[in-house]
Amino acid sequence: MESLETWMRTTLASVRDLTPTIRLFELQPPARRPAWSPGAHVRVRVAIDGRPAVRRYSLIDDGSDDGRLRIAVKLAENGLGGSRAMWALRPGEGVDISAPENHFELGLAAPSYTLVAGGVGITPLLGMARCLARTRRPVRFHYSVRNREEAAFAELLRTWLGEGFRLHAEDESGRLDFAQIIEPIPAQGELYLCGPIGMLEAARAAWQAGGRPASLLRYESFASSGHYANQSFTAVLPRFGRELQVPAHQTLLSALEEAGIEVLADCRRGECGLCAVDILACDAPVDHRDVFFSDDEKAGNRKLCACVSRPAGGRIEIDTAYRGPVPA
Ligand code: FES
Numbered sequence: 001m002e003s004l005e006t007w008m009r010t011t012l013a014s015v016r017d018l019t020p021t022i023r024l025f026e027l028q029p030p031a032r033r034p035a036w037s038p039g040a041h042v043r044v045r046v047a048i049d050g051r052p053a054v055r056r057y058s059l060i061d062d063g064s065d066d067g068r069l070r071i072a073v074k075l076a077e078n079g080l081g082g083s084r085a086m087w088a089l090r091p092g093e094g095v096d097i098s099a100p101e102n103h104f105e106l107g108l109a110a111p112s113y114t115l116v117a118g119g120v121g122i123t124p125l126l127g128m129a130r131c132l133a134r135t136r137r138p139v140r141f142h143y144s145v146r147n148r149e150e151a152a153f154a155e156l157l158r159t160w161l162g163e164g165f166r167l168h169a170e171d172e173s174g175r176l177d178f179a180q181i182i183e184p185i186p187a188q189g190e191l192y193l194c195g196p197i198g199m200l201e202a203a204r205a206a207w208q209a210g211g212r213p214a215s216l217l218r219y220e221s222f223a224s225s226g227h228y229a230n231q232s233f234t235a236v237l238p239r240f241g242r243e244l245q246v247p248a249h250q251t252l253l254s255a256l257e258e259a260g261i262e263v264l265a266d267c268r269r270g271e272c273g274l275c276a277v278d279i280l281a282c283d284a285p286v287d288h289r290d291v292f293f294s295d296d297e298k299a300g301n302r303k304l305c306a307c308v309s310r311p312a313g314g315r316i317e318i319d320t321a322y323r324g325p326v327p328a
Pocket of ligand 1: 264265266268269270273275292305306
């Protein structure tokens with residue numbers, strides 16, 4: 001179920017590779033650029049193997065003031081197909097986008113801010129960094145990348161934040177040490193994070209271990225990042241008498257929708273929990289990619305968020321919350 005939204009046809013004005021795997025897309029709106037605040041995203045209509053799909057991308061504020069909207073997309077060769085579809089776009093093509101929405105708002109009342117980005121998770125945090133730097137609020141920015149080549153916007157951040165910016169290249173210094181990052185944050189200081197699921201889990205665990213209030217940790221996840229590579233699997237729905245083959249490039253939610261099986265959904269990025277289905281049995285590890293369920297709930301393997309989570313191959317028996325007539 002897609003929420004009501006307004007779509008606008010933009011023109012892809014230009015593309016530019018920021019790193020070997022991250023491409024910047026500059027979209028020219030038909031009229032005035034819609035207003036948006038740091039942390040906002042747009043939904044983008046794409047065609048994956050001829051099928052319509054929608055992807056969300058954070059809006060980038062790199063300080064440009066030319067009326068364009070900017071998004072960046074990391075190419076995931078083994079992903080669900082959205083990034084490949086985006087990378088196939090050429091300047092001059094039309095791109096349908098929604099009005100900007102923001103579920104990752106920057107509050108402006110904290111005594112200090114710590115921003116942590118993992119890879120392409122830099123995109124929503126760039127505008128936050130700019131806003132905090134311009135308003136002279138105390139900010140530390142930790143940017144973790146696989147290697148320095150993958151550090152998009154690092155120079156810009158260095159210019160804006162000076163000593164407050166720290167680049168961590170995993171191939172040089174390993175993964176981020178969240179206990180170390182969190183320790184100097186004052187009691188009411190806020191942490192904003194955007195990165196892959198493993199990074200979110202590490203941050204949440206350290207935040208909790210440090211006795212910090214959950215409300216001061218704000219994050220946004222990549223719907224596509226998991227602990228296992230995407231694999232095809234079989235979803236069995238005994239109540240519907242159906243068996244679905246879900247290919248590697250499709251989510252369980254979209255396979256259910258395509259089969260006419262009703263599932264509630266809203267965020268489609270593992271945050272709201274609305275699309276949760278019951279797991280009746282599964283013969284493969286379940287790759288929980290949501291940030292909705294607790295670690296204990298994930299370990300219990302009784303439910304999964306169909307929009308992002310999936311088994312690592314094999315066969316999973318599930319039941320949905322839908323109790324209406326069984327589709328033909
Ligand atoms: S739709 Fe929100 S968690 Fe799946």
